Amino acid sequence: MRATIMYGAGDVRVENVPDPVIKAPTDAVVRVVRAAICGSDLHPYRSMPATDTGRAMGHEFLGIVEDIGTEVTGFKRGDLVLSPFTYADNTCYWCNQGLHTSCPNGGRYGFAGVDGGQGEAVRVPQASGTLVKLPARADSALLDSLMTLTDVFCTGHHAAATAHVAPGTRVAVVGDGAVGLCAVLAAKRLGAEQVILMGRHTDRTDLGSDFGATNVILTTGEEGAAEVRKLTDGRGADAVLECVGSMQTLTTSFAAVRDGGVISRVGVPSYTDGPIGMDMIMRNITLTGGVDPARHYIDEILPDVLDGTIEPGRVFDLTLDLDAVPDGYRAMADREALKVLITP
């Protein structure tokens, strides 16, 4: 089959690789119908040391079950399914805690001999616990929005959920990437009274407004945080959803949150240490969030996608076929595209 392999920073190729086959009785093989490029894929795209062996890329996909192992239950060949961006058994202590990302039988696509999602097919480990059957057809107009449940919308939702966004909450979202825009939509869906989007690009923040942002701030840093305070009676936001991961956006988040408020981080942090000393203590600020256990949220969110209540698929602004994936990486890295959808 054809699949996406990264050989180093800026070096993404679509190549012929062996077709996936069932290796364990808990495996399934899924023929990919839609895949996507994630903002987190840009980290190795910018910094991965050159390698001869390469790394299979992609962790967002949905498709048709093509084969199942003898122990897989709940699915049959021909089912349309999606996978959250990590696989997990969905039966252990951690999965029962809603923390599928810590499942000892779980893992990440593209590692340890598991295929990436940006290819024609994927061997899915722990298929019974991982895959979610979609009550839709493979040509459904909902596929774009359903695709966002693999990662990007659930990641925005994780930011809002761990920050306890609820009716009445005043929220600031830092970052107008696809995750930030999904965090706006998620906060709105959870009933936030106010959703202030801090971004840099009006074409992106316009979509944020469509998603429910009540205010848009196009200035960054302390100046932007001062705008947030001005919009919240001088107090700061109850919840700041930090969807970028830089030290600058973290500092902005501390300046934009109110005393006693919550900062929830879902961006990949580019720092190892951060400002958690006396100021955070005196202001009683909570720092939460983390890598999104998407599987935990999908069942709850799926109905709202199926009935059109939310349309997170609007974050996809460029659709490419598999051979054009390297162009997709380039477009996202150069900020020409917000998020790239792939149709193998």
Next chain:
Amino acid sequence: MRATIMYGAGDVRVENVPDPVIKAPTDAVVRVVRAAICGSDLHPYRSMPATDTGRAMGHEFLGIVEDIGTEVTGFKRGDLVLSPFTYADNTCYWCNQGLHTSCPNGGRYGFAGVDGGQGEAVRVPQASGTLVKLPARADSALLDSLMTLTDVFCTGHHAAATAHVAPGTRVAVVGDGAVGLCAVLAAKRLGAEQVILMGRHTDRTDLGSDFGATNVILTTGEEGAAEVRKLTDGRGADAVLECVGSMQTLTTSFAAVRDGGVISRVGVPSYTDGPIGMDMIMRNITLTGGVDPARHYIDEILPDVLDGTIEPGRVFDLTLDLDAVPDGYRAMADREALKVLITP
């Protein structure tokens, strides 16, 4: 009157100072019946630069209302009252959020012309919002435990409350100082299933066991954290209550908490930056806590002290009169005393 003034590290004196008088119509003057030395008083005792003017010390006290301003309601001369360790109006947005430590009309004892608590009397600003009337007599055997509601027990409770300790929670408490021991008692009171106390001194951890610790660990650092994991089915504690404030105890807390768990800090941090990078994100760890808004908790906890359900006053192991306060600082700094009670 006589009051405690600190002139620099190691230089604590009890001196004659002007008697407090009503300055604002919202003030009260309280004749001190019990005061205490706080672990946080040891920070200036160890590091305060020498000064000629000195700083009034103490923020934990209870006593008899001696005078009230014209706008003070709810109290009359002769009432036995306690004060939380910060004053606040108890009517503003922040106080209504339970965050009295962020009250714009609030402040700290010993600063901005306000008396410290380690003296014969105190002018209490915002008396109506700050003071709590005690349904007890000034010679009650409950005074020691009531005293802990001014700060130390409520601070332990704040650690447990912000970590959402509830029936079934498996808790680790880092630190066997008075706050740590109160955190044990608070966690037990909130129904924790398991309370693991990490300390260094068996005379203190023995009191921790009386307070409800189910396990005691006398090793520190990674070795101690490994013991916590062993005692929690290899997972780590749901909630770690960090009651010291050093980088070592913070590192221990990250090693002792389970994925998806909460670290709540109530110690004064001796660091400005801490390890909040990729590991915290991948493990979905929440960092919470902060300076304790004691006034928010007192009404809820008071009945349990009055009926003897909890006896947090047992943390006081040395009682001194006012002139001996310098000896009290020395005893606590040298770890000869766990916590010093003062009877002016």
